[in-house]
Amino acid sequence: MIRRVERGVVRFGSHILDPGTGSLRQGRRGCALQSQPAQLLVFLVERAGEIVTRDEIRRRLWPGSVVPNDQNINFAIRQIRLALGADACMIQTIPRHGYRLVGLLRSDPVGVFPASPLAMSVAVSLVLALSVGFGIGIIMRDGPTGQFVYDHLVHPDRCPYIRMLLPTHRNS
Numbered sequence: 001m002i003r004r005v006e007r008g009v010v011r012f013g014s015h016i017l018d019p020g021t022g023s024l025r026q027g028r029r030g031c032a033l034q035s036q037p038a039q040l041l042v043f044l045v046e047r048a049g050e051i052v053t054r055d056e057i058r059r060r061l062w063p064g065s066v067v068p069n070d071q072n073i074n075f076a077i078r079q080i081r082l083a084l085g086a087d088a089c090m091i092q093t094i095p096r097h098g099y100r101l102v103g104l105l106r107s108d109p110v111g112v113f114p115a116s117p118l119a120m121s122v123a124v125s126l127v128l129a130l131s132v133g134f135g136i137g138i139i140m141r142d143g144p145t146g147q148f149v150y151d152h153l154v155h156p157d158r159c160p161y162i163r164m165l166l167p168t169h170r171n172s
Contacts (some may be wrong), residue, residue: 008046011106013087017045024083036061036072037079044080044091044101053098 010017016025020036024031033041043060044052054073062069063074079097081088090103 031083037076
């Protein structure tokens, strides 16, 4: 369980929460969550596995308020459950006490997300193709085909295709 969320993102169920911004995503799809429900979800994640009382929620979300914000808390919990969809069961209601976030949580560094298998295979294929092309250009640079490949890969400033795509690579 995670006691305190500092930097990074938290994964639970099929969702990713960035506590710094309060943004919630499911895979690459963002989940709409207003400010107070997002703050409440961050609070529940910080106290994962523990019961968070309605009084603690009031003090955290509406400090100094004398109005009992029960309807606001109910609304925020409902919005969180709607945003979580199938993972809504991770928010447990503890009758007459409060709420608890249950389930397995993982904390990841900021910006570190596992690549999808498709993205990984495309990246590997691209690196492999460039390596083979570069190798062929180096090995066969004395022949006409090898010289063409060698000139375009080793000397991109001489390549008209790269100059066309990247205007910063102009002949000097």
